[in-house]
Amino acid sequence: MVEILVRGEAVERAAAERATVTVQSRWQADAPDEAMGRVATGHARVAAEAKAFAASGAVESWHADRVWVSHHREWVGEGQPQRLVFTASASVTATFVDVEALGAWIGDLGVEQLHEVGGIAWSLAEGTERELAGRARSRAIADAVARAADYAAAAGLGTPAITSIREPEATAPRPPMAKARGIELMAASDSGAAIELAAGELEVRAAVEVGFAAEADRAGD
Template sequence: MSEVVITVRGENEVRIAPERAIVTLSVALDGPDREAVVARTLALAEPVREGIAAQEKAGAVETWSSRRLSVRSERPWSNDGTRLALVHHASVDFTATFVDFAALSAWVAEVSTGDGIAVNGTDWILTPETRARVEQEVASEAVRTAVTRAGAYAAALGLTKVEPIEIADAGLITDRGAADMAPKAMRAFAAPPSGAGLELQGDDITVSATVEARFVAA
């Protein structure tokens, strides 16, 4: 039997618990008096800033940041099409990366009861070091899966020698139509926060890899 070209796909996927939680929240107020709205917003934002700084000092927060006060004004429209009195909006946004999820839960339960404070959501992630290591391990296992699959095809044909001639991320070997439908070769993601509120127990993060490989069997 002459040489046979075998093209296969190898996949692998692992799930790993998140290591960090990036929380975003806003302190925002509005009203007819610009100075009063600004002063009240700043007053409400200060204990939030102090609380996050205390969490950082205790080791529960890795990094955090806050944006400068944002102020805008508008004249809203009434239902009958007339312009209403000027309304002023002021806000301060915060972002904090928690490493202690128990502290995160307690902090959110406390801070979310404050006036003008909205916890916008959370992003559950891995550290860059863990993500890089896991992605490499998952990709290597996907390649091994492709090699095993090609060997099985060759054995079914009564062939014993299998040599790789091409390997690529999913969609780079197959035609464009198939590539458009192929999953990404590498991805890491967490479930987004629910619109109903902040999810304090992050889902495991899925890290997956898909490769395509071409072999010559004889």
């Protein structure tokens, strides 16, 4: 009896279905009330728009943080007193299912100095990810069986039988290469035009370690 241990792998791909983005409203001023007031107004607008997108079905979920303020001393020049600067900030995070709506929103927000858009995190719907993971695992087992059969044949052994199955590590979708593309385009936009976003594909990978046992092939005896 000979033991054979192989690793099977498989990849399933699908176009991203969700785009999560964070919009931060941020402003600096000499007085805390000025900074807070400017951010509170802009933040309220962003939150209201996210809520409207959710009502229309373009956004799956969203949440808004509270406005907060901090301060620091800024160097002005040699021999001059430092300037006390107050910074107010607040953010809204939304998960879009309508990529075109997201592109239009980013283009609209990009013309205002108050708002900063963070990187877009692409993802799959839970059902899609679960389906792809199941298919990837099945193909990983098939890959392991094929590898073991190749080794057994090369070593003059009979058909290997599975004795153990082990998943070495959890797998997760890989982010697409286009993750930050929309933000780069937004930075170059000054007209409020919609930004064309390309999500690309996400990968769901599966890996499995499978143990086999095979006996010497006695067909020729």
